[in-house]
Amino acid sequence: MPDRRIYLDHSATTPVDPRVANAMARSVAENFGNPSSVHGFGQQARAAVDRARREVAALVNARPNEIIFTSGGTEANNLAIRGVCHGSTVAARHIVTSSIEHPSVRGVCAALESDGWEVTRLPVYEHGIVRIEDVRHAVRPDTVLVTIMLANNEIGTVQPISEIGAFVRERRAAGQKLFLHTDAVQAAGRMVLNVEDVGCDLLTLSAHKLYAPKGVGALYARRGVRLMGQNVGGHQERERRAGTENVPGIVAFGEAAKIAREELFERTAHDAALRDKFERKVGELIPDVVMNGDRERRLPHLSNTSFRYIEGEGLLINLDLQGIAVSTGSACSSGTLEPSPVIRALGVDDEIARGSLRFSFGKDNTDLDVDYTVEVLVQAVERLRALSPLSRPLVVS
Amino acid sequence: MPDRRIYLDHSATTPVDPRVANAMARSVAENFGNPSSVHGFGQQARAAVDRARREVAALVNARPNEIIFTSGGTEANNLAIRGVCHGSTVAARHIVTSSIEHPSVRGVCAALESDGWEVTRLPVYEHGIVRIEDVRHAVRPDTVLVTIMLANNEIGTVQPISEIGAFVRERRAAGQKLFLHTDAVQAAGRMVLNVEDVGCDLLTLSAHKLYAPKGVGALYARRGVRLMGQNVGGHQERERRAGTENVPGIVAFGEAAKIAREELFERTAHDAALRDKFERKVGELIPDVVMNGDRERRLPHLSNTSFRYIEGEGLLINLDLQGIAVSTGSACSSGTLEPSPVIRALGVDDEIARGSLRFSFGKDNTDLDVDYTVEVLVQAVERLRALSPLSRPLVVS
Amino acid sequence: MSYSATFKDHLAHPRNAGELPEATAVAEQTNPVCGDRLRLSLVVHNGRIEVARYLAYGCPPTLVCGSVLTELITGKTTTEAKQLTRADLLNAIGGLPSRKHHAAALAIEALNAALR
Amino acid sequence: MSYSATFKDHLAHPRNAGELPEATAVAEQTNPVCGDRLRLSLVVHNGRIEVARYLAYGCPPTLVCGSVLTELITGKTTTEAKQLTRADLLNAIGGLPSRKHHAAALAIEALNAALR
């Protein structure tokens, strides 16, 4: 293992904040009761879950009873999309989504498609942003759900969800049973989130992107949204998500949500400063790079950069050997042959798509981390480019 | 809060073993990477998950790649039952189950029923045990799944799953696509479990009944069982359960499984000694009690006792006020008006069903706990009986 | 289902539990749905409830409603007592989840039957 | 996707990277599915591969197959080299997940093309 280890993959997951780890450890020791139990041990655990629910609600300006705890962002996305579609009382069977959703949203939409639902996937053009006109055109009288992420996990672009929300509300005022779901897993803790302003009916969160542990997430479901439970057979979460609650995970999530709210501006400023410095230095020191996604409408902590002539994974492993952790595409699609569908959706050529790396900064990164990373990166890119046939014509003697 | 607190509700959930809590805390601090990430942080987390998988597999004598981690027993039951039914390639739509399943199994079966599946619920007679002849009669050529729990959560009775397993294998040898699922949430850590001997195709586990934290469970799915994933959109758990893994929970589960295996005989002997002493003293000191469920074929740690003339919840709260935690019915059905369907399935009268309490012992309980509990119980039963009109004829002047 | 401290106190220390050999009025009501039962014995003298006792079988809210009811009515005239509503009783015990309101209804019915 | 130490070493320190101005044989193959590319330059003298160089574009297995292949063939006669199979190459690099076997196939194809 290298001496120095630098974690620049905060969009894949974040280290657990020691304050959060403490809250969790305390909960493991003190609140081991089953929140469904009537006795004191149970009620103590129930109270801890309720406190956490208030904190998570506050993070997105929701009411506590609009928060459904799940096992993570993936489950929340499954519950939101299937829950609305299976719970729909109208005969309509059409969904509108984008072409750059996280695999979990993509996966549920594809599953519904094979059950006979129609799915329209909107383009995002070269900047990686959906156009509101496209949403207006795509929504039909038989559309039940629009599901478009708040911020993308690979390129960080922020989608015009408030505008989409306003449009969906218009349609609903006109009598259509249409709902808006947005996956805010990457946005939470990295921008101000307010479900009233966003105007969504459902919103997905995941704790482990907020310096809390993996295995817990939440779905905000606006009061009145009809949602068919997916995990059934228990009265937990007001009958919308059966199963004994992950009490320590939920307590940790609550603590992390509280800190994320309190330290939001500090964190975003910190991350953005590092990210911007990183991009400036890379631009200066490495030729033939392409920075993917809109420059402005994006999350503060993320840089997605393509290095021409080389492929991302070889570069990733070279960085990893020097202790630097980054990613290609989403962690979930790693290990597939296809270049990232998100980068491809930008309309770039295959080489750019395959040559992209995601650097995502977090609260514990430092200026020195950036310097060291750029230094290592410059050398690794050079080494791999020296190996690449792409820049050199083939001369057959 | 009372000075002395005695936890006798180990079937609802167990306190986390300090060794398990330590393993979990270490994992939170050290293995925060996303197991799907290619870099070192990710691979370290992946290795931790794999180690835990081996331990959980060993607990039931399965192969590691037959273990699917879930968010708990409820999700594992949902995945098993829906997964097999939705994954079935034959036109058949019939399920055989028992009338004393946990609400999660009951709930999924009911959900499938409203989707058009046929469900046969087998009686358990006065001892709370399914008869193998009934299973033989109930299975039809179009039966896809038999789902019967290994041990019941309210009365602790152990079902004849090996015999059922042998029968299911016979039918499969004869060409029927029939599978056997068993919910072993209560059995794990309390009896020897071996999927080969049990002869089941799917088996459910939940960590928090094994002195590990809530929010993690597992489904054993025998190699070759066709299972349609329910939480979709990610390649985790070999495409059978999408979503970033609950790494600390899984690590804790692995540690708890290891300890449960090592200390099984100690623990069962300890629990059985306390339970037997408890039942003996209650029988001696309190008149008009009925002990529910078979006396022999049951888990070692659990006593389900009905106190005639009084109702369980009032008694529960009286005990709770003195620091003793027990339960009525399953934790999950608490808060409903109906007396426990499990106790009712024994064919007892309403008064016995409503008067039942579950005392479930665990590794940290002591002899003194039993003495104190019986002392408090004797008084509380007397107090409540003094209040009960049931034993006294109504004399209208 | 978390009960208030007052509620639990009534459960652990029921007030006025029992029957009255010298009762001038006795009534027992059973809830047909859940089987909960409440028996009320009163000594009414000069139109005033001088002593009240109850017996109850059923869920905690039923037990507590009996206890609180006897406290409420002791010393009241029968006319006053007849005006007691389910809502008054619910207020006195600090509220109940709505699916338990029928426990209060049972107590009021028993009272009215005893006063009839 | 966890790669072996040897594998990573080849990735960090590719052996025989580059081209040969004095090459007697050059071939480049592209995988039609994924676009991975391997270019091989050889100096063959008296039926023996005296020097081998490679360039590669693509996933880590492709880069490593190029590096390991050049090590394997240097010093071999062309007859010997022609007998090298995909399996030999996979063995030499310590195995690959099956969906990456086509990286080894690409390397063997490039070798055969150069020796043709």
Ligand SMILES: Cc1ncc(COP(=O)(O)O)c(C=O)c1O
């Ligand atoms: C945008 C987005 N949605 C959903 C998820 C899934 O959340 P989880 O990892 O908690 O399953 C992730 C992260 O993996 C994500 O980045």
Ligand SMILES: Cc1ncc(COP(=O)(O)O)c(C=O)c1O
């Ligand atoms: C028999 C049985 N099955 C399933 C479950 C559900 O498991 P979990 O609490 O992990 O959702 C429980 C416990 O609640 C149980 O006792």
Ligand code: FES
């Ligand atoms: S259960 Fe009906 S009033 Fe108690």
Ligand code: FES
């Ligand atoms: S992706 Fe095809 S060989 Fe590398």
